[in-house]
Amino acid sequence: MLMHDENALLLRNEVPYRVRYADTDQMGYMYNGHYLRLFEIGRTELLRQAGVPYSQLEEQGLLLPVLEAHVRYRAPAFYDDVLTIVTTYQPHYGATLRLEYTICRSDAVLAEGYTIHSFVSKEHRRAVRPPEWFFERLSKSEP
Amino acid sequence: MLMHDENALLLRNEVPYRVRYADTDQMGYMYNGHYLRLFEIGRTELLRQAGVPYSQLEEQGLLLPVLEAHVRYRAPAFYDDVLTIVTTYQPHYGATLRLEYTICRSDAVLAEGYTIHSFVSKEHRRAVRPPEWFFERLSKSEP
Amino acid sequence: MLMHDENALLLRNEVPYRVRYADTDQMGYMYNGHYLRLFEIGRTELLRQAGVPYSQLEEQGLLLPVLEAHVRYRAPAFYDDVLTIVTTYQPHYGATLRLEYTICRSDAVLAEGYTIHSFVSKEHRRAVRPPEWFFERLSKSEP
Amino acid sequence: MLMHDENALLLRNEVPYRVRYADTDQMGYMYNGHYLRLFEIGRTELLRQAGVPYSQLEEQGLLLPVLEAHVRYRAPAFYDDVLTIVTTYQPHYGATLRLEYTICRSDAVLAEGYTIHSFVSKEHRRAVRPPEWFFERLSKSEP
Numbered sequence: 001m002l003m004h005d006e007n008a009l010l011l012r013n014e015v016p017y018r019v020r021y022a023d024t025d026q027m028g029y030m031y032n033g034h035y036l037r038l039f040e041i042g043r044t045e046l047l048r049q050a051g052v053p054y055s056q057l058e059e060q061g062l063l064l065p066v067l068e069a070h071v072r073y074r075a076p077a078f079y080d081d082v083l084t085i086v087t088t089y090q091p092h093y094g095a096t097l098r099l100e101y102t103i104c105r106s107d108a109v110l111a112e113g114y115t116i117h118s119f120v121s122k123e124h125r126r127a128v129r130p131p132e133w134f135f136e137r138l139s140k141s142e143p
Numbered sequence: 144m145l146m147h148d149e150n151a152l153l154l155r156n157e158v159p160y161r162v163r164y165a166d167t168d169q170m171g172y173m174y175n176g177h178y179l180r181l182f183e184i185g186r187t188e189l190l191r192q193a194g195v196p197y198s199q200l201e202e203q204g205l206l207l208p209v210l211e212a213h214v215r216y217r218a219p220a221f222y223d224d225v226l227t228i229v230t231t232y233q234p235h236y237g238a239t240l241r242l243e244y245t246i247c248r249s250d251a252v253l254a255e256g257y258t259i260h261s262f263v264s265k266e267h268r269r270a271v272r273p274p275e276w277f278f279e280r281l282s283k284s285e286p
Numbered sequence: 287m288l289m290h291d292e293n294a295l296l297l298r299n300e301v302p303y304r305v306r307y308a309d310t311d312q313m314g315y316m317y318n319g320h321y322l323r324l325f326e327i328g329r330t331e332l333l334r335q336a337g338v339p340y341s342q343l344e345e346q347g348l349l350l351p352v353l354e355a356h357v358r359y360r361a362p363a364f365y366d367d368v369l370t371i372v373t374t375y376q377p378h379y380g381a382t383l384r385l386e387y388t389i390c391r392s393d394a395v396l397a398e399g400y401t402i403h404s405f406v407s408k409e410h411r412r413a414v415r416p417p418e419w420f421f422e423r424l425s426k427s428e429p
Numbered sequence: 430m431l432m433h434d435e436n437a438l439l440l441r442n443e444v445p446y447r448v449r450y451a452d453t454d455q456m457g458y459m460y461n462g463h464y465l466r467l468f469e470i471g472r473t474e475l476l477r478q479a480g481v482p483y484s485q486l487e488e489q490g491l492l493l494p495v496l497e498a499h500v501r502y503r504a505p506a507f508y509d510d511v512l513t514i515v516t517t518y519q520p521h522y523g524a525t526l527r528l529e530y531t532i533c534r535s536d537a538v539l540a541e542g543y544t545i546h547s548f549v550s551k552e553h554r555r556a557v558r559p560p561e562w563f564f565e566r567l568s569k570s571e572p
Contacts, residue, residue, distance in 0.1 A: 020330070021340075022176055022323045024169040026222055031165055032495040032544075033469070036462035037308045044306070044366075054307075055366040066461040069500045076494070079169055080330075080341040115461075163473070164483075165466045175352040175401075176326070179319035180451045187449070187509075197450075198509040208362070209318040214355045223473075223484040258318075308460055312453040312508055319451055365455055 011089040011138055013046035019081045029076035035111055036069055039101045042087035043115065046099065050089075050138045062131070064097060064117040071113040081105050091139040095119070095130060154232040154281055156189035162224045172219035178254055179212055182244045185230035186258065189242065193232075193281045205274070207240060207260040214256040224248050234282040238262070238273060297375040297424055299332035305367045315362035321397055322355055325387045328373035329401065332385065336375075336424045348417070350383060350403040357399040367391050377425040381405070381416060440518040440567055442475035448510045458505035464540055465498055468530045471516035472544065475528065479518075479567045491560070493526060493546040500542040510534050520568040524548070524559060 017038055025031040047054050057064065077083055086102040096116050103111040119130040160181055168174040190197050200207065220226055229245040239259050246254040262273040303324055311317040333340050343350065363369055372388040382402050389397040405416040446467055454460040476483050486493065506512055515531040525545050532540040548559040 020323065021168050021170075021326055022174055025164050026167040026169060026171045027164075027492055027494065028169045029494065032498060033165055033462050033465035036465065037306065040307055040462070053366070058365075063456055065456065065458065065505070066500075066502055068502065069461060069498075071495075071498045073495055073497065079344075080339070163466065164469055170349055170351065172351065175355060176319050176322035179322065180449065183319070183450055196509070201508075206313055208313065208315065209357075209359055211359065212318060212355075212357045214352075216352055216354065219351070222487075223482070307454050307456075308462055310455040311450050312455060312457045313450075314455045317451055 011046065011050060011091070013042060013049050013087045015042060015045040015085050015087075017041060017083045017085050019077050019079055019083065021079060023077075024079050027076075028078065030078070030081075032071070032073060035071050035073070035103065035113065036115075038083070038085050038103055039069070039071075039087075039099075039113060039115055042085035042101050043099050045085075046087040046089060052134060052137050057134075058122060061122045062128070063120040063122050063125075065120055066115050067096065067118050068116040069113065070115075071111055073111050075108060075110045077103065077105065077110050083110065089138055091135065095127075097130070154189065154193060154234070156185060156192050156230045158185060158188040158228050158230075160184060160226045160228050162220050162222055162226065164222060166220075167222050170219075171221065173221070173224075175214070175216060178214045178216070178246065178256065179258075181226070181228050181246055182212070182214075182230075182242075182256060182258055185228035185244050186242055188228075189230040189232060195277060195280050200277075201265060204265045205271070206263040206265050206268075208263055209258050210239065210261050211259040212256065213258075214254055216254050218251060218253045220246065220248065220253050226253065232281055234278065238270075240273070297332065297336060297377070299328060299335050299373045301328060301331045301371050301373075303327060303369045303371050305363050305365055305369065307365060309363075310365050313362075314364065316364070316367075318357070318359060321357050321359070321389065321399065322401075324369070324371050324389060325355070325357075325373075325385075325399060325401055328371035328387050329385050331371075332373040332375060338420060338423050343420075344408060347408045348414070349406040349408050349411075351406055352401050353382065353404050354402040355399065356401075357397055359397050361394060361396045363389070363391065363396050369396065375424055377421065381413075383416070440475065440479060440520070442471060442478050442516045444471060444474040444514050444516075446470060446512045446514050448506050448508055448512065450508060452506075453508050456505075457507065459507070459510075461500070461502060464500045464502070464532065464542065465544075467512070467514050467532055468498070468500075468516075468528075468542060468544055471514035471530050472528050474514075475516040475518060481563060481566050486563075487551060490551045491557070492549040492551050492554075494549055495544050496525065496547050497545040498542065499544075500540055502540050504537060504539045506532070506534065506539050512539065518567055520564065524556075526559070 019030050023030045023034050084104045088100045098116045100114045119128050121128045162173050166173045166177050227247045231243045241259045243257045262271050264271045305316050309316045309320050370390045374386045384402045386400045405414050407414045448459050452459045452463050513533045517529045527545045529543045548557050550557045
């Protein structure tokens, strides 16, 4: 079973994020829980770039709830830092969507992680097979 | 028009809240935006005490979106503080709901404020007349 | 006492904000408490535009905690909406800073509000006189 | 090297958490990022139970930033649900602290995960050896 097509384009999105006061905690760092919000921003912009904006998916009755999330914190992010959220998708076949994230400040990697998503029918709230066009568009997208 | 019945019971709820790390900012204070979350907690517990839990209102097709919110910050709340959220409702007639909040630590008042809510149909997302039983229950509740 | 110099420049900043999933609640609206985060973003960008970035103020030992916040919600903001945060400062003399905010989507005003800030010494955590250069820069800034 | 003493007490804390409107997203679920806030609440109450409240650790110059966080989402949490945050610590020797979390509603497990923490000097912001008394207290605590 072919899980990874090594010749496939690696879909990749970069989006800037400025750390706000609301993001900081009294340690002076961006609070650990907020990284999952940054992952959401990266994911949303990658899907938009691929031509399948998440808002359209929901309108078509598809939800992508998170099954699993992982964050590895390497160095703190500080107030007013301008970070880059790098999101990548490596095309594969399967019933879930896995995205990988790197949070950078200039050349420094501050955090890395991934999320895994299932495909759920908005109406029935049950797992559904992901539509073929979904992965097709992600695979054909120009990075 | 009788706006305030001075003999009416003043419906009042107290609920404790412990400040979490996620609530703090790098000033070492609870972030100003989080007070509206505390107001929500106080409001929810006051409605539950009155016998009209907000979750039931939504099930019956009624939303109570916030029209207006005000916070007066008097002194900072710190990490791990145990605060008391005091919520009061003064019975009156009208098409909106106004609740008042005081955030205390022991005898010190850290913040005060209010929220004003409209009654909206969940289905049509339009303003509706508040059901009579809603204010009746709030007025008859034992504090 | 001259509170408002009507000939003064009205310092004004506009910054876009895209509503994220994390911002929504089960009503399908941006949660009411998050508007204060948007106000913070507007305030930060207005101060940066005026040449007094808040991060520099803190480095110079000055905090601007919020004394008072007010929000008037006119219409809901939805997931993936691109909003504009408009922040204005009307020069005046006094020991506090007042900023006004409008949250718009295209031509529609979704919310309005203000915040009032005191000037506090980071070291002693006491109210201090605002430095003269602070208001000078805000008044002289080109919008 | 003895990593796990199988006879050791398993330090375990349970703390209730009610899902608030602020926690929900437009899917009608508790937003995925908020689980890390619940993990923080569980961790804080476990440390308090062990006699080493986190607020005291910080006063003694010790920070416990998160190195790694993992969440496995099994079923959604809904508005007004009363959840139980179960936090466990299995005594071991090492330079990091690992805690495990289960988020339950009645008998259903909604999510599981862990966090790994380093010990950092508040003054120098460098990794330090964890004080011996820290793990001693965690190991000796009665659950």
